[in-house]
Amino acid sequence: MTPRRLRLAPVLSTLALLLATLGAQPARAGLFDDEEARRQIRDTSFKVNDRIDALSKGQIDLVNQIVALREENARLHGQVETLTFELESAKKRQQDFYIDLDTRLRKLEPQAPSASSEAKPAEDGGGQAAEASPKPAGDPAAESREYESALNLFKANKIKEAGAAFAAFVKAHPDSTLAPSAQYWLGNAHYSLRDCKKAIDAHRVVVSKWPQHAKAPDALINVATCQQELGDDKGAKTTLNAVVIKYPGSPAAETAKQRLKK
Structure with a gap:
């Protein structure tokens, strides 16, 4: 090998190494880009799953609240029906009481004459009626x-x-x-x-x-x-x-x- 070639050998080796390094950069960058994309996909998937879990829990809570409200509504409806029945029963008892009281009071009230009778006309001289007959009384019965x-x-x-x-x-x-x-x-x-x-x-x-x-x-x-x-x-x-x-x-x-x- 000539002295000139010996001097160029280190330069060529360095140049070859530099070219190899420059050629590997795009492949390594591509490798990093794929890894970042996969990481983002994983993060997005976790977030979506968390959101789905939260929505599912919210729906379950809402269903439970609806069921509880229905049960409370049924309970209140039952109470209203019970109170309505008790009120109607109380009104009926009060009505019967007043009717019974009315019957008792009427037995104590003075009664009108039992029947009407025509008054005998008073005769004056020639036998003519001096007064008109009074208004007939009502029939108490x-x-x-x-x-x-x-x-x-x-x-x-x-x-x-x-x-x-x-x-x-x-x-x-x-x-x-x-x-x-x-x-x-x-x-x-x-x-x-x-x-x-x-x-x-x-x-x-x-x-x-x-x-x-x-x-x-x-x-x-x-x-x-x-x-x-x-x-x-x-x-x-x-x-x-x-x-x-x-x-x-x-x-x-x-x-x-x-x-x-x-």
């Missing part, structure tokens, strides 16, 4: 049958028919001893039909026309109840105070006092 018929309709929960029957009774027999009671039950019929305004008007007739009747204090209590349901708390309070003042010592007055304390 017939009135009692009409009243009982209306009351039985109310007891059978035929409220609309009962109200019409009581209204007809009061119109036909305004002077009957049963008229105050019929007017009172007319007010109760209106209240049962959820017409508080007509109920108030009917009960006020009892108080104004027959203020000393046994049902007058209860009629005022019913007026106060209707006023409260209509949102007239001030009017209800005034009515309850009137019960206490007008009918002291009565059961209605005690009821009024208790309600005024609330």
Whole structure:
């Protein structure tokens, strides 16, 4: 080997090594790019799985909440049905109590004459009638049958028919001893039909026309109840105070006092 070639050998070796190094850079870069892509895919996959897990857990929680709400709704529905039944039963017991009380009170009320009879005309001189015959009195037995018929309709929960029957009774027999009671039950019929305004008007007739009747204090209590349901708390309070003042010592007055304390 010549001296010149010996001098070029290290240079050629260095050049070859440099070229080999430059040629390996793209392959190594490609290898690094693939590894980074795989890492990103793995990270994205983990994130997607975590998101799916979170959504699945949220859906399960939502389903559990829906089931719990349905169970709570069913429980509350059952309670409403129970309370409705108890309320209807209480109303029925109260209705039966008042009807029984009404029957007892009517036995204590004075009765009208049993039948009407024509008055004998007083003769004056030539035998002419000096006075006209008085107006015939009502038939207590017939009135009692009409009243009982209306009351039985109310007891059978035929409220609309009962109200019409009581209204007809009061119109036909305004002077009957049963008229105050019929007017009172007319007010109760209106209240049962959820017409508080007509109920108030009917009960006020009892108080104004027959203020000393046994049902007058209860009629005022019913007026106060209707006023409260209509949102007239001030009017209800005034009515309850009137019960206490007008009918002291009565059961209605005690009821009024208790309600005024609330």
